[in-house]
Amino acid sequence: MNLKKIKTYIWFIAVALFINACSDDSNELSLTEPNHRVVYTSQMDFENKININGEIDFGDISAGVESRTWTFPEGVVDIVGSDDDINSSKDVVKTIFNTVGEHSVHLNQIFKGDAFVGTELRGKELDTTIIVTVLSPVTATINANFINDDGSLGAALNIADMAENEVTASKSVRFTYATDGAPEEFVWNFDGGDPTEVTAAPIETDVKYKKMGTYDIQFIASRARPYGGDTIYLKDFIKVIASTDPVDLEQVTDKDGDIALVFSREMDASTLNKDNFSIIIENGGVITPTIKKASVDATEGNIILLELDGEGIYNDDVIKVSYTPGVLATLDAVKATAFTDEILEFTKINILDVASDYDHSFENSTADNWPYMWWGGVWGEYDLEISDIKAQDGSKSAYIEFRPNGGMIIGHKNTAGDQITFPAETGKNYEIGIWVYVEDLGANDPAGFAPDVRFFWWPDTNWGVGGNPTFTSDFKTGEWVYSKTYAQFNETGDKTFQIRGYNEANPERLKFYMDNLSVSEVSLRP
Known part of the structure; x- marks a missing residue:
């Protein structure tokens, strides 16, 4: 100036x-x-x-x-x-x-x-x-400790170049840092680890090592104005060695149209036999597809890919995968154990997270940002607060109580009072998802409609959208449950939710936590 x-x-x-x-x-x-x-x-x-x-x-x-x-x-x-x-x-x-x-x-x-x-x-x-x-100039120091099998903090690693700290395959290390000079950006790079990169890093980061080899680490602390930074780079810091521990199936998911089996460490491709796996697809009927090929993923050696012969997988399918023990083993020669009817969890992109300011996880909003939308009648008979008592992940969720014979209608607004929107396109299918933790179902009248939550949107809503979830008398309590419904939007443009709760046939309070709303584009079985 x-x-x-x-x-x-x-x-x-x-x-x-x-x-x-x-x-x-x-x-x-x-x-x-x-x-x-x-x-x-x-x-x-x-x-x-x-x-x-x-x-x-x-x-x-x-x-x-x-x-x-x-x-x-x-x-x-x-x-x-x-x-x-x-x-x-x-x-x-x-x-x-x-x-x-x-x-x-x-x-x-x-x-x-x-x-x-x-x-x-x-x-x-x-x-x-x-x-x-x-x-002061930006400076950083780092520490690392083994994580014991019981989750407690173990011995410290040697913080030095070429240290080759030995980590048993499938075990984890906790990394921490301390800084001076008020840096604002923190980035970890973990060669060979899971995760491989952490941005906006918390003070503590746990990293699992699944692949044998020797790996570097890097930590960068920086600020843009006034400019300053410090980089710590340690070559050959971690050496992952063979394990005699059992190999675990950590997840069944999808990858590039195939079924992906994620194991706790690298698998030996020479021990694969597709005939040891079986798959059931449920979607208004039962399909038992033939497995065309089983292979180890080219970039992540702890993932086995199952390619189906002439059959696709869709987001509304319930896909169950089983394994009958053969010779399947890890690269350190530990055999995989049997598993039955493991459910596939699809990888989805949450539009509320990547393309909207919608506080889908309730981490950055207050109850005032989730206001009553003035429908009148029973729809204001509820109580809502942002709570740190339970969370599906993160540290917060919305705690809601439907009053006896009451209901709820809420929106989501920013501090200026404007509706927070998300983009959607016509002609596509979307999954609207929500995690709930029910503490008390109340005493719903079996002759009346079961309590539920419904996600209406504005403009061009579908008033016939189903309960998501519907709190039937056998709904699970005391645990987090994922609920979903599918929707299409008649018009392309920005939408906002009006979240309606129904409890009119219940003479008692219904109490639950709600967390991690999602809107994801999906492919449905024709």
């Missing part, structure tokens, strides 16, 4: 605004100079944060000033071009701060008359305090 240019511009405007026009019979001009406080710093757009030994300029371009005194903290500042490092009467003062911490800079101004601050008229003498934050 060029303070001299700003001063010239403001003076020009002031003169133009306050010149009195000459009378018809006089050539005299009458000028009225304004009194207006205008104070700047060269880092005002960045909260006056600077690095130690960094420069920051202070400017007083106020109109109508008779005198000014800048006062700087003693022993902290070097005023450039001056032998006095505490006081200055200049309109522009260039400084270098040489001490870390928060420091107060004071400006005393005496004007020719009462002065404006913004649009408010103040007195003739004004005092201003500017806080400057001086940051």
Whole structure:
């Protein structure tokens, strides 16, 4: 920011605004100079944060000033071009701060008359305090500990290049860090680990190693303004060795149209036999497809891919996978054990997470952001709060109680009161999902409709959308349950949910937690 240019511009405007026009019979001009406080710093757009030994300029371009005194903290500042490092009467003062911490800079101004601050008229003498934050260089240290089988923290690893700390395949390591200099970005890179990268990293990060080999780690702590950073890179830090522990099937999911079996460590492709696996698909009937090929994934050796012969898999299928023991084993020669009817969990992209400000996980909103939508009648007979008692993941969820014979209708709004929306397209199928944890079902009247939650959307809703979930008398309590329904949107554009709860036939309160709403594009079986 060029303070001299700003001063010239403001003076020009002031003169133009306050010149009195000459009378018809006089050539005299009458000028009225304004009194207006205008104070700047060269880092005002960045909260006056600077690095130690960094420069920051202070400017007083106020109109109508008779005198000014800048006062700087003693022993902290070097005023450039001056032998006095505490006081200055200049309109522009260039400084270098040489001490870390928060420091107060004071400006005393005496004007020719009462002065404006913004649009408010103040007195003739004004005092201003500017806080400057001086940051030390960004530095980082890291630590790592084994995680014991019972989940407790184990021995520390050797933090050094070429340490080759031995980690048994399928075991985990907890990484922590400490920093100085107020960095704002934190990134871990774990070669050979799961996860391989963590951004916006928490203080503690657990990493599982499934593949034998020797791996590097990297940690970066940085800030953009004032710029600073520190990088720790340790080569050959982890050495993953063979295990005699059983190999676990951690997940059954999908990958590129195939069924993916995710094991706790790398599998030996030479021990694969597709005939040892069987699959059942349930969707209005039962399909027993033939497995065309079984292979180890080319990039993730702990994943086995099952390719079906002439049959696709769809998001509304219930897919069960079983394994009859053969010779399937890990690369460290541990045989896989049998499993039966393991359910496939599809990998989906939550639009509320990647393309919307919708607080689908309730981590960043308050109850005020989930307001009653004024349907009248029973629809305001509920209580809602954001709770940290239970969460499906993260630390918060919505705790809801439907009052006896009551109901609920809520939306989701930002602090400005605007509806928070998400994008959707016509002609596509979507899964609307929700996790619920029921504490008390109440006493629903069997002759009445069961309590439920329904996700209506605006505009162009489908009023016939089903309960999601419906709280039948045998609905599971005391555990997290995933519920879903499928929907199509008649118009492409932004949508917002109105979430309706029904409890009219229940003479008691229905109490539950709700977490992790999702809207995902899916493929349904024709």
